[in-house]
Amino acid sequence: MRTIVILISGRGSNMQAIIQAAQNEKWPVKIAAVISNRADASGLHHATAQGIPAIVVPHKDYTTREAFDAALQSRIDEFAPDLVVLAGFMRVLTARFVAQYAGRMLNIHPSLLPSFIGLATHRQALAAGVKIHGATVHFVTADLDHGPIVAQATVPVLPDDTEETLAARVLEQEHLIYPQAVRSFIEGRLSLIDGIACIAIDKVELPVQ
Numbered sequence: 001m002r003t004i005v006i007l008i009s010g011r012g013s014n015m016q017a018i019i020q021a022a023q024n025e026k027w028p029v030k031i032a033a034v035i036s037n038r039a040d041a042s043g044l045h046h047a048t049a050q051g052i053p054a055i056v057v058p059h060k061d062y063t064t065r066e067a068f069d070a071a072l073q074s075r076i077d078e079f080a081p082d083l084v085v086l087a088g089f090m091r092v093l094t095a096r097f098v099a100q101y102a103g104r105m106l107n108i109h110p111s112l113l114p115s116f117i118g119l120a121t122h123r124q125a126l127a128a129g130v131k132i133h134g135a136t137v138h139f140v141t142a143d144l145d146h147g148p149i150v151a152q153a154t155v156p157v158l159p160d161d162t163e164e165t166l167a168a169r170v171l172e173q174e175h176l177i178y179p180q181a182v183r184s185f186i187e188g189r190l191s192l193i194d195g196i197a198c199i200a201i202d203k204v205e206l207p208v209q
């Protein structure tokens, strides 16, 4: 049985997709806690409804990024998680914090990295005129939105798309690839080896020579 802690800042739809998949597919996992940096994150209600401890560590209570990250780390480490899952967690993390969870912290970003890092990714995609957009699951490193890529999904950008319609199309894909990536980690098939995200596939029978 593996333990995960999920960090959110808002609605938590990716968190819900992960919780749902874990239940439906009976993953060998305990979702030990959901932690938000904002007390008004609506995803906290869903966690509570599922019987998962919902914890708030308000970033506004800390004067420095370092102090907030230290407080966050101590709450996370109470649960000794095998994996930390960032699911719409909208804080830039310090290198020191990230180093604590090297190879065991995942994020989802709503673009095809390395394109469109940071915020307003759908607006960036529309402004750039790309015809294909998407989402990326990656290991978290100190370099914002640049960690080793685990999985990506693509969607078309349609001529009449707005930020909202494009975001909704991407989000559907996020809800598919993020649970799959987390499941791969839980089952020991996903790991970070020499800075590269490696996913083991089923053993294949090689043809006899």
Ligand code: GRF
Binding pocket: 008, 009, 010, 011, 012, 013, 014, 015, 087, 088, 089, 108, 109, 110, 171, 174
């Ligand atoms: C998602 O699009 C995620 O990729 C991005 O923020 C959004 C969070 O949505 N980092 P939710 O809170 O998971 O519903």
